[in-house]
Amino acid sequence: MLKLGIIGTNWITQQFVDAATNSGEYQLTAVYSRHAESAQKFADEVGHKAALFTDLDVFFASDTFDTVYIASPNIMHADQTIAAVNAGKNVIVEKPMVAGLNQLDAVLAAQKAHPDVFVFEAARHLYEANFAKVSEYTHSHKISGATLTYMKYSSRYDAFLEGKTPNVFTTKFAGGALMDLGVYLVYAALSWFGVPDKATYVPSKLPNGIDGTGVMHLDYPDFGVNLTAGKTTQSYLPSEIYSGKDTLVIDAPESISSIKLYQPDTKPQESAGKQDKNPMIREAKFFADAINTKDYAARDAKLELAKQVHTVISTARVAAGIVFPSDK
Numbered sequence: 001m002l003k004l005g006i007i008g009t010n011w012i013t014q015q016f017v018d019a020a021t022n023s024g025e026y027q028l029t030a031v032y033s034r035h036a037e038s039a040q041k042f043a044d045e046v047g048h049k050a051a052l053f054t055d056l057d058v059f060f061a062s063d064t065f066d067t068v069y070i071a072s073p074n075i076m077h078a079d080q081t082i083a084a085v086n087a088g089k090n091v092i093v094e095k096p097m098v099a100g101l102n103q104l105d106a107v108l109a110a111q112k113a114h115p116d117v118f119v120f121e122a123a124r125h126l127y128e129a130n131f132a133k134v135s136e137y138t139h140s141h142k143i144s145g146a147t148l149t150y151m152k153y154s155s156r157y158d159a160f161l162e163g164k165t166p167n168v169f170t171t172k173f174a175g176g177a178l179m180d181l182g183v184y185l186v187y188a189a190l191s192w193f194g195v196p197d198k199a200t201y202v203p204s205k206l207p208n209g210i211d212g213t214g215v216m217h218l219d220y221p222d223f224g225v226n227l228t229a230g231k232t233t234q235s236y237l238p239s240e241i242y243s244g245k246d247t248l249v250i251d252a253p254e255s256i257s258s259i260k261l262y263q264p265d266t267k268p269q270e271s272a273g274k275q276d277k278n279p280m281i282r283e284a285k286f287f288a289d290a291i292n293t294k295d296y297a298a299r300d301a302k303l304e305l306a307k308q309v310h311t312v313i314s315t316a317r318v319a320a321g322i323v324f325p326s327d328k
């Protein structure tokens with residue numbers, strides 16, 4: 001049984017702890033929060049008896065846990081991951097794992113210096129069963145192009161419009177449409193089509209310089225892929241993958257509940273399976289299995305994909321003039 005510590009006490013951590021404990025592979029044993037009351041409230045709400053911490057150094061030095069789930073603001077992921085790795089803890093860090101190429105290099109170097117430690121980016125959609133069905137299609141057909149969309153009106157956008165500065169709408173915390181939602185699309189594109197020759201990002205920036213929405217174009221030798229991400233509008237468009245005259249239509253790359261293949265002269269059939277009640281259950285199980293069986297090949301394959309994804313995102317973001325404090 002893995003002993004789980006957590007950083008960040010928002011709803012996503014509750015969802016991960018629920019998935020982790022329901023997988024039967026983890027037990028919540030440590031909670032870090034900046035505030036003692038939040039740590040206590042979190043432990044009470046999830047119904048676990050855990051050691052509570054408000055000092056990160058003391059948290060990482062503690063032997064109350066062996067694996068940490070990190071769901072803090074994006075800009076903090078890398079430093080917290082490195083501190084955890086240096087303390088010999090396995091890490092499951094929320095997307096985006098890093099805020100730029102400097103942080104990517106530092107995380108990979110720390111992991112390399114601790115070869116027994118596991119680091120996983122929690123790109124949960126990669127582990128969903130319907131995502132694998134789309135992978136089967138893209139890896140067995142000649143691809144002619146794709147258009148993938150994830151635009152969701154953020155629950156925090158109203159606060160931003162009222163003049164407040166939610167973390168996810170600031171460069172200070174490495175927020176924005178590309179980092180928050182585009183990362184799902186880049187992960188999908190690279191998983192399904194491979195690494196592009198070139199990526200170009202055209203953001204629509206809010207007055208503080210963060211991208212509220214944006215369009216990325218990925219150039220492949222024989223085709224192009226267009227990605228649209230946004231946090232200030234709501235899209236109901238499906239996503240499409242083209243193969244000659246055929247089109248695979250999926251409802252949402254980040255959470256696929258419908259997959260239909262359209263072919264000339266045939267009626268499209270639904271091929272998606274039922275989604276899991278908790279969308280994080282499969283990633284939680286995958287990470288635990290890899291850690292328990294010391295499957296370093298699984299870890300390294302996922303880290304290689306993460307490296308490719310963040311190289312594409314960071315390079316295109318910086319070229320588009322979106323600068324984070326960690327870029328300097």
Ligand SMILES: NC(=O)c1ccc[n+]([C@@H]2O[C@H](COP(=O)([O-])OP(=O)(O)OC[C@H]3O[C@@H](n4cnc5c(N)ncnc54)[C@H](OP(=O)(O)O)[C@@H]3O)[C@@H](O)[C@H]2O)c1
Nearest residue numbers: 008009010012033034038071072073074094095096124167
């Ligand atoms: N996989 C998914 O489906 C999914 C869904 C949602 C979010 N996420 C990811 O989860 C992460 C957290 O997202 P979120 O929306 O919960 O972020 P958030 O509300 O900005 O912050 C998350 C937690 O970090 C701590 N925190 C907040 N502001 C901080 C600050 N200024 N300095 C230090 N710590 C601070 C808080 O915990 P304490 O007050 O307890 O310290 C808070 O609960 C993000 O990386 C996001 O991309 C993933």
